[in-house]
Amino acid sequence: MKNKNRRESKTIFPKSDKYILKLMGIRYLSEIEELRLDGIDNLRNVQILKNSNKLKRLYISDCENLTNLEGLRSLTNLEMISIWNCDSLENLDEIENLVNLKELSLNSLKIKNFDWLMELSNLSSLNLKNCFYLKNIDGLKHIPKLKSLKLNNCLNLKKLNGIEKLLELNYLDLQSCTSIENIDSLSHLKNLQSLVLNESNKNIDVNLLLKLPNLKEIIINKNIFFNIDIDNIDDLELF
DSSP, rough: OOTTTHOOOEEEOSSOOOHHHHHHHHGGGGTOOOOEHHHHHOOOGGGGTTTTOOOOOEEEEEEETTTOOOOOOOOTTOOOEEEEEOOOOOOOOGGGTTTTTOOOEESOOOOOOGGGGTTOOOOOOOEEEETOOOOGGGGGGGGGGGEEEEEETTTTTTOOOOGGTTTTTEEEEEOTTTTTOGGGGGOOOOOOOEEEEOOTTTOOGGGGGHHHHHHHHEETTTTTOOOGGGOOHHHEEEO
């Protein structure tokens, strides 16, 4: 009789090359729904997962020699992926086939654009942090169902072109994106409810946000100076 607990277990592999060999031999790898790969120094791709067809949640962190995600393309049941601190990872093309992906979290990766997002039409949450090479977010126009977008500390991001297509977006965090030149594209986000701004360009005029019918709060932290007409704000809360 099969052990049903295996299917729901969270699997963690510590820093040791020997564990990669063990991973390849695990019989129930094709049965697990959640997997964590932490600090495997010689992991260069994820071909070991190519038959994990029931996998729904995948966490990868501190795998400094991971260069691509080869092996993910066939895992179309994946709903959530989190990748943190994988310094060598630049190619995310394998993600574009994951049509059921709903949540994606990327931290400290060398991504430059969102071209690989084109087929992720069901993505509802995208969280990017410390992606210093990101300059172009035009690819966002291909994921119209996105409801939550976090772009934290993306220091070279200047324009928000593409964000105007996210008509279902209700939460937007642009914290510490210090190079953004204007936020005119946000005027199209009629369902936006919460906006986070922090340490942004002091010349940004946010008066246009007052026309957004569902905006309830703007969270503004230190070193922000905005020309905002407070008299025109009714339900809007500033923090």
